[in-house]
Amino acid sequence: GEDVEQSLFLSVREGDSSVINCTYTDSSSTYLYWYKQEPGAGLQLLTYIFSNMDMKQDQRLTVLLNKKDKHLSLRIADTQTGDSAIYFCAERANDYKLSFGAGTTVTVRA
Amino acid sequence: GAGVSQSPSNKVTEKGKDVELRCDPISGHTALYWYRQRLGQGLEFLIYFQGNSAPDKSGLPSDRFSAERTGESVSTLTIQRTQQEDSAVYLCASSRTGTATEQFFGPGTRLTVL
Numbered sequence: 001g002e003d004v005e006q007s008l009f010l011s012v013r014e015g016d017s018s019v020i021n022c023t024y025t026d027s028s029s030t031y032l033y034w035y036k037q038e039p040g041a042g043l044q045l046l047t048y049i050f051s052n053m054d055m056k057q058d059q060r061l062t063v064l065l066n067k068k069d070k071h072l073s074l075r076i077a078d079t080q081t082g083d084s085a086i087y088f089c090a091e092r093a094n095d096y097k098l099s100f101g102a103g104t105t106v107t108v109r110a
Numbered sequence: 111g112a113g114v115s116q117s118p119s120n121k122v123t124e125k126g127k128d129v130e131l132r133c134d135p136i137s138g139h140t141a142l143y144w145y146r147q148r149l150g151q152g153l154e155f156l157i158y159f160q161g162n163s164a165p166d167k168s169g170l171p172s173d174r175f176s177a178e179r180t181g182e183s184v185s186t187l188t189i190q191r192t193q194q195e196d197s198a199v200y201l202c203a204s205s206r207t208g209t210a211t212e213q214f215f216g217p218g219t220r221l222t223v224l
Contacts, residue, residue, distance in 0.1 A: 004152065031211060042114070042201060042215040043153075088152060096141065096160070096208045100152035
């Protein structure tokens with residue numbers, strides 16, 4: 001986990017946009033992922049981006065990748081109470097092993 | 111179809127006892143992974159199985175940890191002589207192949223060592 005860093009907490013008002021940031025260290029990463037973990041549940045893959053892309057949009061989710069700075073962000077538009085969860089950034093450097101950040105706890109307030 | 115399942119969902123044990131955790135991957139998935147998630151931390155890779163190839167055990171923290179997989183089905187993670195620092199959520203994941211983009215995670219087993 002020490003190769004992937006994220007801020008630990010984010011509080012956002014319902015209806016606003018959330019932006020979760022992540023930095024990674026392995027320049028050979030092929031894929032970068034965002035997972036969501038709700039209380040008592042396993043990890044759910046939200047989205048991923050291939051390392052040769054700059055941006056990926058999927059409904060309310062926008063992923064931005066700055067490969068030069070090794071910076072990844074996840075923007076959630078129109079944040080809802082159901083978006084409250086822990087969000088994990090992960091990088092995949094070799095064929096199968098994922099390295100995860102410590103997770104960002106997102107709290108959506110009314 | 112059914113997702114990855116793990117049992118038990120919770121396990122409380124006394125220090126020094128052995129525990130066995132079970133993972134049932136998605137049917138047809140040849141790759142299986144075990145991760146450990148300590149409180150407030152990200153997931154640590156433990157071990158990877160791919161078909162009949164030798165497993166990648168590079169993430170196992172000590173020789174008290176071992177894992178087996180029968181063919182391309184069930185896997186068990188065994189922790190011998192448990193210590194308090196073994197307390198964590200143990201997550202299993204599977205993927206269609208070792209190079210598949212997505213790993214599908216189970217709900218995890220929460221292990222508490224008293």
